[in-house]
Amino acid sequence: MEYNTQKTQLNMPEYGRIIQQLVERCKELVDRNERSEMAMAIIDFMGQRNPQLRDEDNYKHKLWDHLFILANYDLDVDSPYPFPTREQLAEKPKTMEYPKLQGDFKFYGKSILQLIEKAIELEPGDEKEALIEVIANNMKKSYNVYNKEHVTDDVIFRHLKELSENRLDLTNIESLEKSKIYYSTNNNRNNNNRSNSNNNRNQNQPNKRRHNNNNTNNRSNNNNRK
The missing domain is CATH 1.10.132 (Topoisomerase I; Chain A, domain 4)
Incomplete structure (x- = not known):
C-alpha cells in the first residue's frame, strides 16, 4: 500500500x-x-x-x-x-495607501472631508455659512456616537479648523444645535401627528353621539311597550 x-x-x-x-x-x-x-x-x-x-x-x-x-x-x-x-x-505586496483622514479624526469619515472641500470652493455668503454649519453639526453627531460622550462646540470648531487647514471662517457660528432641517422635519412630523390625532378624535365623536342616541331611543321604546 x-x-x-x-x-x-x-x-x-x-x-x-x-x-x-x-x-x-x-x-x-x-x-x-x-x-x-x-x-x-x-x-x-x-x-x-x-x-x-x-x-x-x-x-x-x-x-x-x-x-x-x-x-x-x-x-x-x-x-x-x-x-x-x-x-x-x-515578492511582498506593496503597502496600501490609507485615506487621508486617519488618527484622531477617523471617526468623522471621508464624506466630511469632501464637504469641507466643497465649502472651501464656495464663494462667501449664506450658502457657504449654511454648509459650514451643517458640516459642524454632523461632526458633533459623529463625535458623540463614536466617543459615547458629550463634546463642546469649541472642540468641534478646533477639529474643523484643523481638517480645513484654517481655510474656513467659523466666526459667524456661535453655537451648534440640532440641524435646522432636522428640527423643522421633526416639528412637521409632530404637527402632522397632532393633526391626525385630532382628526381621529373628531371622527370618533359623531360615532359616540350616534351610539348614545341609539341607547336613548332603545330605552324610550322599552318604556312605551310597558
Whole structure:
C-alpha cells in the first residue's frame, strides 16, 4: 500500500494529485509541440475542475501561472502569457495607501472631508455659512456616537479648523444645535401627528353621539311597550 506521505509533494494541493501527475507527464515529453498541446489540455482540465476561477478577471492568465508553479518553474512550452519567476511570486505586496483622514479624526469619515472641500470652493455668503454649519453639526453627531460622550462646540470648531487647514471662517457660528432641517422635519412630523390625532378624535365623536342616541331611543321604546 502506498501512502500519500510517500508520494511526491503537491505544489498546489487544491488542484489534486491527478493534475500534478499530468504536469509531470507533460514535462517528460521530448517534443516541444507535444508538450505545448498537452499543456493546453491541462489548462482546460484545470478550468473544468475549478469553475469558480472563471468569474475572476484574467482567469486564463492565472491558470497558466498555476501550471508553471505545478511544474516547479521548469516547463518549456508555448504560452500566451509570460511565466512568473520565483522572485516575483515571493515578492511582498506593496503597502496600501490609507485615506487621508486617519488618527484622531477617523471617526468623522471621508464624506466630511469632501464637504469641507466643497465649502472651501464656495464663494462667501449664506450658502457657504449654511454648509459650514451643517458640516459642524454632523461632526458633533459623529463625535458623540463614536466617543459615547458629550463634546463642546469649541472642540468641534478646533477639529474643523484643523481638517480645513484654517481655510474656513467659523466666526459667524456661535453655537451648534440640532440641524435646522432636522428640527423643522421633526416639528412637521409632530404637527402632522397632532393633526391626525385630532382628526381621529373628531371622527370618533359623531360615532359616540350616534351610539348614545341609539341607547336613548332603545330605552324610550322599552318604556312605551310597558
